[in-house]
Amino acid sequence: MSKLKTPAVIINFKAYTEVEGGRALKLAESCLEVAEESGVAISVCPPLPELSLISSAVALPVLAQHVDAKKPGSATGWVTPSMISAAGAAGSLLNHSEHRMILADLAAAVAACRSLELTTVVCTDTAITSAAAASLAPDFIAVEPPELIGGDVSVTEARPEVVSEAVAAVQKIDADIQVLCGAGVKTGKDVAKAIELGAAGVLLASGVVKAADPKAVLRDLVRYL
Numbered sequence: 635m636s637k638l639k640t641p642a643v644i645i646n647f648k649a650y651t652e653v654e655g656g657r658a659l660k661l662a663e664s665c666l667e668v669a670e671e672s673g674v675a676i677s678v679c680p681p682l683p684e685l686s687l688i689s690s691a692v693a694l695p696v697l698a699q700h701v702d703a704k705k706p707g708s709a710t711g712w713v714t715p716s717m718i719s720a721a722g723a724a725g726s727l728l729n730h731s732e733h734r735m736i737l738a739d740l741a742a743a744v745a746a747c748r749s750l751e752l753t754t755v756v757c758t759d760t761a762i763t764s765a766a767a768a769s770l771a772p773d774f775i776a777v778e779p780p781e782l783i784g785g786d787v788s789v790t791e792a793r794p795e796v797v798s799e800a801v802a803a804v805q806k807i808d809a810d811i812q813v814l815c816g817a818g819v820k821t822g823k824d825v826a827k828a829i830e831l832g833a834a835g836v837l838l839a840s841g842v843v844k845a846a847d848p849k850a851v852l853r854d855l856v857r858y859l
């Protein structure tokens with residue numbers, strides 16, 4: 635059962651210098667302020683070192699950016715599902731374009747998260763890989779064409795068919811899985827288009843993290859929800 639409401643707006647902080655140290659908490663607080671004033675379900679994915687602090691300080695669902703299929707114990711440097719659960723995370727992104735996983739590990743990590751009631755957001759790049767990911771029964775699939783990530787053109791404008799085809803492909807396999815989209819999403823209009831294409835929300839990063847005024851961007855993002 636997902637801990638995230640839809641339509642979902644997930645802000646991935648990635649590893650930008652703009653969110654190093656205390657700056658991650660500041661951005662998470664801006665996300666909280668906009669979530670509270672708009673009523674929109676905003677979630678945040680801070681860098682791992684800030685996961686525990688932000689989970690305890692900010693009343694928003696907090697996701698890890700990645701989790702490994704490892705058990706607690708002899709797993710130096712790996713990120714276990716148990717570890718992020720204890721840190722207060724609501725779940726995790728998995729298989730992000732910048733942190734791909736091999737299929738067996740992805741399947742094991744999704745299953746381990748499920749057993750700990752952690753929400754899973756599996757990233758994919760096409761309708762075909764979305765269909766494959768759907769067979770693992772995550773809570774969400776986030777389709778993001780890698781070539782558009784970090785760019786100025788939204789997937790909803792540049793490749794709208796990727797979103798609608800991924801939604802259709804996932805629905806055929808498991809109608810309980812919600813599909814998000816991302817890559818280049820920056821405005822409320824992009825989010826509205828994502829919903830029109832059948833997505834249950836968006837996953838984005840640079841548009842908010844690198845903005846001169848993140849709160850203004852967040853307010854615009856949730857404008858039509």
Ligand code: G3P
Pocket residue numbers: 646730731778782783784785816817818819837838839840841
């Ligand atoms: O995880 C979100 C992502 O990969 C999209 O990044 O910067 O294009 O919003 P961005």
